[in-house]
Amino acid sequence: MPVNSRLFGFFCLAAAALGGTALSExxxxxxxxxxxxxxxxxxxxxxxxxxxxxxxxxxxVNVVAVGTGQAIRIATNGDADLLLVHHEAxxxxxxxxxxxxxxxxxxxxxxxxxxxxxxxxxxxxxxxVAVALRRIGDxxxxxxxxxxxxxxxxxxxxxxxAAGFDPRPxxxxxYREAGSGMGxxxxxxxxxxxxxxxxxxxxxxxxxxxxxRIVVEGDARxxxxxxxxxxxxxxxxxxHRREAQAFVDWLVSAKGQALIAAYRVDGQQLFFPDAMPxxxxxx
Numbered sequence: 507m508p509v510n511s512r513l514f515g516f517f518c519l520a521a522a523a524l525g526g527t528a529l530s531e532x533x534x535x536x537x538x539x540x541x542x543x544x545x546x547x548x549x550x551x552x553x554x555x556x557x558x559x560x561x562x563x564x565x566x567v568n569v570v571a572v573g574t575g576q577a578i579r580i581a582t583n584g585d586a587d588l589l590l591v592h593h594e595a596x597x598x599x600x601x602x603x604x605x606x607x608x609x610x611x612x613x614x615x616x617x618x619x620x621x622x623x624x625x626x627x628x629x630x631x632x633x634x635v636a637v638a639l640r641r642i643g644d645x646x647x648x649x650x651x652x653x654x655x656x657x658x659x660x661x662x663x664x665x666x667x668a669a670g671f672d673p674r675p676x677x678x679x680x681y682r683e684a685g686s687g688m689g690x691x692x693x694x695x696x697x698x699x700x701x702x703x704x705x706x707x708x709x710x711x712x713x714x715x716x717x718x719r720i721v722v723e724g725d726a727r728x729x730x731x732x733x734x735x736x737x738x739x740x741x742x743x744x745x746h747r748r749e750a751q752a753f754v755d756w757l758v759s760a761k762g763q764a765l766i767a768a769y770r771v772d773g774q775q776l777f778f779p780d781a782m783p784x785x786x787x788x789x
Contacts, residue, residue, distance in 0.1 A: 537565065538749045542571055549776050574655070575593075604738055609734075612766070626645070630722070639666055649682070650702045651691075691704070
């Protein structure tokens with residue numbers, strides 16, 4: 507009987523362990539929602555990454571691709587489990603307000619200023635984006651702003667401030683606020699023969715460049731980092747923290763960073779890993 511009791515106890519512990527594992531696996535299979543920028547979606551990066559993550563983890567990922575400002579509002583309301591956005595000041599405030607757990611650098615690319623091939627403002631080749639914007643403003647050449655509180659829009663306004671020029675009083679004349687995503691803004695700039703600011707991933711992936719060309723690039727102020735933030739479950743208990751964190755951990759793992767580095771459109775690398783900067787080097 508003592509032996510049988512010990513065996514019975516062993517089997518009970520084993521069953522409990524199996525039950526715990528099964529429950530954990532069931533929990534890990536819960537889907538997550540990411541509020542992210544349009545560039546990560548429109549560039550094809552998510553279409554490339556997510557099936558690989560889901561195949562490994564069993565976690566389905568749904569993406570709401572909007573501007574950074576709107577993505578943060580979605581997460582603030584508890585309607586997303588995770589943010590992947592690109593405006594540092596907004597991200598830091600989100601965490602400082604107790605809405606997110608921590609900022610996790612994932613990757614970066616850069617912004618570029620594009621405009622018509624004729625370059626009526628004469629800014630092509632200028633290596634200081636603030637000087638270029640000032641010249642566009644001084645000559646009242648058409649500039650199309652996203653005007654949508656996205657990370658790109660926020661960066662654009664910061665660059666105008668660096669130029670010592672406020673274009674907003676000219677809204678509706680040479681300064682046009684599209685109030686739309688990057689693709690639509692690029693289309694508007696092309697149709698109007700105007701300039702605009704875009705992240706490079708969206709630019710490379712954009713299929714209707716027409717007469718638009720890159721006119722300014724390479725300024726350090728055009729650096730464009732992307733950060734992941736898990737929504738704080740203490741503020742929104744229904745969020746799937748473990749699953750969201752599993753995705754972040756995968757993104758910043760050696761494999762996730764190498765996949766990000768390997769992603770290309772038309773032979774061009776669109777994103778560069780920040781958690782492991784050397785990942786994918788030499789691929």
